[in-house]
Amino acid sequence: MQKFDVKEHPHTRQNLLTGDWVLVSPHRTKRPWQGKVETLPDDNRPSYDEKCYLCPGNTRADGSVNPDYKDSFVFTNDFSALLADTPEGTYDVGGLLKAKSEAGICRVISFSPDHSLTLPRLTVPAIEKVIDLWKKEFADLASNPAIKYIQIFENKGEIMGCSNPHPHGQIWSQGSLPLEIAKETTQQKNWFTEKGRSLLSDYIAVELQEKERIVLEKEHFVALVPFWAVWPYETMIVSKRHVQTIVQFTDAEKTAFAEILKKLTAKYDNLFEISFPYSAGMHQAPVNDGDHAEWHWHMHFFPPLLRSATVKKFMVGYEMLANPQRDVTPEWAAERLRSMSEVHYKEQ
């Protein structure tokens, strides 16, 4: 019998950050695709849209009027999933029906007054201003003792359930630790307690040696396809320095983060020469929850596309009922992303 080869044979890989395993089927993209083909949203937008609730000067659902902002702009979500004034309480029927109330604050951040732009099309100084706002919002929400976790994220593209193409992200903050954060806390704590170094410091050291999953290596940050990536072109940005949250970034790190964000998202757009859809978000240490020295800041990108601009990976059936599964190797995806220009195809 042949020798086991992770590039060739079906196998599972462990996600270091969650402890879960993902099924990898390297040979599987050979199957023909007769399924759903997505329609591409129109990518030629005006700089100002009078019907957009994020454009400067427009009126939102609650009747308030957006200021005539010049950089970025933040406000409390008019349709928040979490509300600050939720009464505390629990519910329990025989240990079988269990619920507890959950309070929180949801914000929306417009990245630019220009309706036509996206993150990779913003200038580095403009992205730095978005990072300033993320830092400020994080610090502000963390100063509320009822908040234990702050999720900063962006849904980009209508295929990702984004209901408005204006460049924007969200922040959902809440009083308990969400599932993924609880898992990542446990895994990072176990490693840190045993080794005295952060899990991601040791992980990126190995990746920088192996090189084959690295997409971009810059001063202060690395972008790579994690060994355990689930989505075909999933990536992660990791800070080289072991910091817990974005608030700790120095000015030099802020600039470097803006640069790698622009370059990684430009590579994504260059892949199929479209505005590349994804959900992306930072994972950071819990707040108001004691010491979390084990935590190492990072940012995940989960893009849905698989074969082309219009054929995505469906996480259905087996994936929903049993286990996440991917059809191409992370190494193959990293190689493709690495070969893309760092300069956006519309800026070349």
Next chain:
Amino acid sequence: MQKFDVKEHPHTRQNLLTGDWVLVSPHRTKRPWQGKVETLPDDNRPSYDEKCYLCPGNTRADGSVNPDYKDSFVFTNDFSALLADTPEGTYDVGGLLKAKSEAGICRVISFSPDHSLTLPRLTVPAIEKVIDLWKKEFADLASNPAIKYIQIFENKGEIMGCSNPHPHGQIWSQGSLPLEIAKETTQQKNWFTEKGRSLLSDYIAVELQEKERIVLEKEHFVALVPFWAVWPYETMIVSKRHVQTIVQFTDAEKTAFAEILKKLTAKYDNLFEISFPYSAGMHQAPVNDGDHAEWHWHMHFFPPLLRSATVKKFMVGYEMLANPQRDVTPEWAAERLRSMSEVHYKEQ
């Protein structure tokens, strides 16, 4: 301050079967939808399609010719994610890059020779023949000592990544326990060890008392919206008798299962008067893995639609990075499904 009310205030509910929690935001459907609207696939198909790889007499990708079958038909997936002849092996770089080989067998089951049908449009005797084949395949795969878990499922509708509308399902079987099964095993074992009864026996007893999440109660089976449902119209069929696998179903249970499958899927189709998309699958005890007396057979339905035939729930952003979240209460969804006729709108 008001009293905490699970029908009104944001809260989390515990999934008894996995131990995980889901965020419920009862008030959230009030937000307007300006996002992606799905296109509906054509639902008027011929009974025979010469290009379909599942229709009787047609040639498949590997060159083999489908028999002229009259009921259902099973074969090994021509593009299997898992393969029987995978060499054994592990991979480990410093405890940081960890992988192990995974062998398995993937099958495809055509539910009917008629290309135009779907599960709710099959007759009860025809569904019974599909159940017979599921039983036979389960027993056959379980007789292979290399197989530890058998996932029977169906992806229905192109929005669920189903690449062929011919009524069919799949079986993926493998040598280790997938994530969801490992979690459900732990939760059921803990309960069974402590109480001496299966977790789902106790759970459906409470649900049959409370009634508000029950969709269908029949002899031998209950269909309900679980207290912890994530997808808007998620449901679960549970056998009243505590059995581990489909192989243990009596003839009476087989008929009752066929009936409740037809009625539940007819209700789904009646909801928006379309062929309702979903991923569905049975969860059953692991095989060749010692005693699993704690396991209680059940079947999950995960449908993606939220507001209408064309607007789905997007599990993105917060959900991918932090925690599953739903926008309507399970009680509201159960009420809507309960009010639908058990007879398919095309058969009325």
